[in-house]
Amino acid sequence: MKPSIPYLLAYAFTLASRRADEELREHGLTVRQFGLLMQLRLEPELTMAELARQLGISRQSLHEMVGELEQAGHLRREPGATGRTLRLTLVPGTARLLFDAHGPLMRAEEDFLRGMGKREIETLRVLLQRVLAHATDDEAWLA
Template sequence: MSETIGFLLNDTARMYRRAFNARVRDSGITALQWRMITYLRRNEGIRQGPLAEVLEVEPITLSRMVDRLVEAGLVERRADPTDRRAWLLHLTPRTDALLEGIRPTVDRLAEEATEGLSAAERDQLTALVERVRANLSRRICQKDQKETA
């Protein structure tokens, strides 16, 4: 029996997270924290609520994650000038050093995960998975719009 694309992607992501966590354990961050830092790097100054939605975690879960990263000196909360109840999240300069230190491990994991694939096949795989993600993202956004209308 052939597995569905959803099963394969989910199972592969689970295995990737496990391998990532095992390799960067000494750094003090997890795969989910790495994802959060990556999103923060792309969306510096995002509020916690929208970041929780993107990461698909409960706001309280994100708040605890942010607390740990603040304590580690990797993230800082800044007051939102437009809403005194909200916080904007920013990476600290210390995060750059952490990311640079972990980058070789992340690159090696990616190499191992795509072992046996040519450079063209790796590029194609990335493009195809990005297209699947875009398709799902579009449908999720359309569904959310219909539900709020």
């Protein structure tokens, strides 16, 4: 019996995120927090609900992550356009943090994919982007 793709992706995520978290620790981030901050940098107008959906996490998990990142001084909550919603904004310096954390994240990628050729790695990247574009109905993954 072949292992299912969801199982393979989940197990690969566990291993890859463990390695990425080790590399990002020096910057006080986890790979999930890095992803949240990057998503806000790319799409600052996202609501909390949209952000949770795009990250594939529950609203409760998102609120916990936002609280941690707010306490660490990386983002803040501000009133949204209607006054009934919250808008998350990156604080000055967070863009630099993301830039500085990119190198360690790439080291984690290199370590995780050690033994694979450059062509294989790019094929994997393209396939994962296509899967995400389809699963999220967001063609931004294909850019």
